[in-house]
Amino acid sequence: MALAIPDVMLARLDPLANWVRANSLWPMPFATACCGIELMATGASKHDIARFGAEVMRFSPRQCDLMIVAGRVVMKMLPVLQRIWLQMPEPKWCISMGACASSGGVFDTYAVVQGVDRFIPVDMYVPGCPPRPEQLIQSIIDLQAKIKQTGTLQGTEFGKRTEHMGPLPLHLN
């Protein structure tokens, strides 16, 4: 049955941009550990994030607008993570996938960063060790809702986030 689509439609630009952006998120798979395996499973045919328009994994940050940090990040990798984040074009979002990326997980050692949100802005946290693909899909759905509710054509909502959102660096005695 053919849909009855009118010849002319009127829409405000912000919701139109949000609709387009939310349904074509291109992830940057920053997969460093076992969460990366679940990320691959999410992209594969059984769970298939193509249903949510987020299947185009790009390995160049210039072509991405969603960074998925999947796995622990060590102090040698964090400058790379920050550089890749800065290389991604606007508008961009970040999902911190799994316990290690969100808090360091069980790796409370000298080399492992205790949560990437201490050093880069994070939009969605996914709990789990590692999270199941359904959880990652739920975070993408939630991120789509966030984009549709808060997004603007010019990306002015990002400029208001001037304060550091994550926990402050630890004070060691």
Added chain:
Amino acid sequence: MAFDVIVNALKTKFADLATSEFRDNRRIVVKPAQLFDVLTSLKTEHGFDMLFEMTAADYLKYPNATDRFGVVYGLLSTASGERVYVKTWLNEPELTLPSAFPLWKGADWLEREVYDMYGIIFDGHPDLRRILMPEAFTSFPLRKDYPLRGRGERHNFPVITRAES
């Protein structure tokens, strides 16, 4: 070649060798000054042509330990399949050993790793740099007096807020 044959041959050339055997684990403990000669002898006269492992351990606060660092070389004879471990003890401030790189090229990265984690210097190593930790790292993290959570190295980064990225 039986282990006691090797040990007897070594003991005629080197004094102060301590040896022990547990199941198929054969160990020779040498002084750091004799280490390179013992390794050379094991390679050239006894056919241990492969260095399959080399590592170290910090015995700080270890019960009944008298020395600080133990450096262990695992040797393999690929012809006979025999293995032997050579161990030497080091104490601060003389943390220097002769490099085994002239004998086995495989010692290159192994010695770099021991240097990176324990700060033991290998004389004669062609390129003794850190291999795992960043170049700017100043501590030797597997030493027992280094705190598990570090000295703040993991938090020494600029914070990027969303507005400025």
